[in-house]
Amino acid sequence: MLPCWDEPSRKAVFALSVVVPAELMAVSNMPAASETTLERGKRRITFLDTPRMSSYLLALAVGRFDTIQAQTVNGTLIRVLTMPGQAAQGTFALSVAARALSYYEEYFGVPFPLPKLDMLAAPDFAAGAMENWGLVIYREVDLLCNETTVGVARKVRIATVVTHELSHMWFGNLVTMEWWDQLWLNEGFANWMQTQAVDVLFPEWHIWEQYVVEEQSRALQLDALRSSHPVEVPIRRAKEVDEVFDAISYCKGGSVVRMVNGVLGKELFRKGLGLYMRRFAYRNTDSTDLWSCWEEVSGMPLMAMMSSWTKQQGFPVLMVNETKTSRTGGSSRLLLSQRWFLADGSEEPEEGNHKKLWQIPLLPGPGGTDDHLIMESPEMRWEKKDGFLKFNFGQVAPYRVLYDSSLYGSLSQAVRNGQVNALDRIGLLLDALAFAKQGKLPMAQLLGLVSAYKGEKSTHVWQALSEVLSTLHRMASFAESSFSALTDAVGNGMLRDALQEVGIAASAKETDLTRHKRALILRLMAMYLPKDKALAEEAKLRFERWLNAQDLQDTLPDDLKTSIFKIVLTNAETDAPYNALRRYARRTDIPQAVRLSIYTALGSAKRKDLRMKTLDMATGGRSGVRLQDIMYPVQGVSQADPDGAQLAWRWFIQRRRSIMARLKGANVRLLGVVIQLAAGAVPDKAHANAVEAFFQQHPVPGLERSIAQVVENVRTDAKFMMRFEDEMQGEEMKELLKGFEL
DSSP: OOOOOSSSOOOOOOOOOOEETTSSEESSSSEEEEEOOTTEEEEEEOOOOSSOOOOOHHHHHHOOEEEEEEEEEEEEEEEESSSSSSGGGGHHHEEEEEEEEHHHHHHHHHOOOEEEEEEEEEOOOOSSSEETTTEEEEEGGGGGOOOTTHHHHHHHHHHHHHHHHTTTTTHHHHEEEEEEHHHHHHHHHHHHHHHHHHHHHHHHGOHHHIIIIIIOOOOOHHHSSSSSSSSSSSOOGGGGGGGGSIIIIIIIEEEEEEHHHHHHHHHHHHHHHHHHHTTTTTEEEHHHHHHEEEEEHHHOOOOOHHHHHHTSOOOEEEEEEEEOTTSSSOOOEEEEEEEEEOTTOOOOOTTTBBBOOOOEEOBBBTTTOOOOOOSSEEEEEEESSSSOOOOSSTOOSSSSSOOOOHHHHHHHHHHTTTTSSSHHHHHHHHHHHHHHHHHHHOOOHHHHHTTTTTTTHHHHHHHHHHHHHHHHHHHHHHHTTTHHHHHHHHHHIIIHHHHHOOOOSOEEEEEEHHHHHHHHHHHHHHHOOOOOHHHHHHHHHHHHHHHTTTTSSSSOHHHHHHHHHHHHHHOSSSHHHHHHHHHHOOOSSOOOHHHHHHHHHGGOOHHHHHHHHHHHHHSSSSSOOOOTTTTTHHHHHTOOOHHHHHHHHHHHHHHHHHHHHTTTOOOHHHHHHHHHHSSSSOOOHHHHHHHHHHHHOOOOOOHHHHHHHHHHHHHHHHHHHHHHHHHSSHHHHHHHHTTTTT
């Protein structure tokens, strides 16, 4: 578009004009200053000069757009621009944007510095969205929805993507990272701020609980690999930055910001941010500038603490062991120790003559009085009072806690008694799964903890349960010997009752979280008991009613579609449901979210030839998917069952050239997702070796780290698979599984 020094610190004022066909609309970062009619049906649009900004934020869009608009309380014009005929689907996002922009002006104490904000829905867009100043571009599915049928998860996704991008108007656009090694300053802060804003706009969603299940969990999963990287990762060439647009920069970065907020308290945290925005407006910074502002307003020494979290790879596990119990009861002595948490359970290598050390906020609860106590040494002693004790109370910081068996027992009992809040019930579950995968927690102890969650009411705790139960189901499906015992125990002893409690049909007055819980439980039922006769009949009835509906105001909510489709395809005796879904996905009058539900579900067709047809949708052609959606058919097949996982990898090897040809020139991260899905689903050591050898023979420049992470994850899963198969045998485990049905 223009020659320039395309580096974040080379900020400039951009003056832009464009000549377009008269019938088309052109938009850029700033409003039009003038328009001139030219010969031959053309016109020249000249835009106002931009503020001083980085070149990566410059944007221009030309096309036929429909628009809707609103104003903030301070008079800023906000528009949603769509393909013709889609503008009405932008009303929810427009409302979120207007409220969020006003909230950010108040929170930062700095007005939005542009006269307008446009949000454009692009029909094919590699990223979820891009925060061009004044002209934010989104995937359609992350901006547009039918408010009467949209699923809750999609509605929350739209709200968080909009609030994420709008937070960049300040954090990233007004104040910008000095160089790409500070990418996390943009993305980590926006990851935290999107959740803070949504919590204010929609308090009924309890979004911080979802944050722990999704964002913090994603960070800990990736950062537990040896092939991870520090939050502040050295970038020698700008092209290398593609590989660090990942869960470390976004989710770990956001989790570190959340930890600072917890340590400083809300008011000092906010005061420091306001100082940072005012001091560095239209300039570039690095992490130390932000730490300095927080230190200035709080008087707390943050620099060393934060360096331990952003400059070194990984995160700690806090190990808690009871060393002595009082004879009179009521208190006991604990030994706390820390070490580097590695997903496969291997020992930490010494770096030089020392091991990694973090400054860990202990955050004891409930009722802890030492909120600001920081553990700076490898070990320390702790006096435990009567009752249960949980460190990292509220899951405020990104680390895991491993308790000895007696302490785990008291925590499990506290869960059964309803004494543990939702955030900490989530944390206990996800930590327990990670320790079981490491081999540090016996399967019997993990399943004993899971059984304590029978009758669980919280939607987001069910989301964490879904993560645990999905992992166990995947292991059992590959193990085969323990498959029926686990699926019967969990399906009949836990899931059936849960689905009966929420019901499969929505009621008019139920909350968003109730709807979301129904979707989570039905997804698990589709996984554990897809051939249940009553469930299969109900799914078939709802599927046929939806398929034959004469309008799009259908009776099948979006958040149930994928599960219903999977159950129908699993039980189908002919190709008719598969072919009907393929035809429906080609309709031009349906929301993109419905199309994605279909792509994901098609992998549940039982025949190999239908699964190959589904996979080949990713390679393009008349029946192919948009480039941005290339991963969904692959996900549907690879995650369906062991046969699908193996088929997806063979398909990738066979179709590698056509896949690479289709993705030529696209963002390399799209190819990275396809590789992760196709290569990463078989928990077998020999498979890991085969994947590693394949990409040594066929390297993919720019994805070296991502491929190493896929291989390491498969090896970790393979170790867990062997332990799972061993530990699921025996009389003790059979008795424990029977306990699910009591």
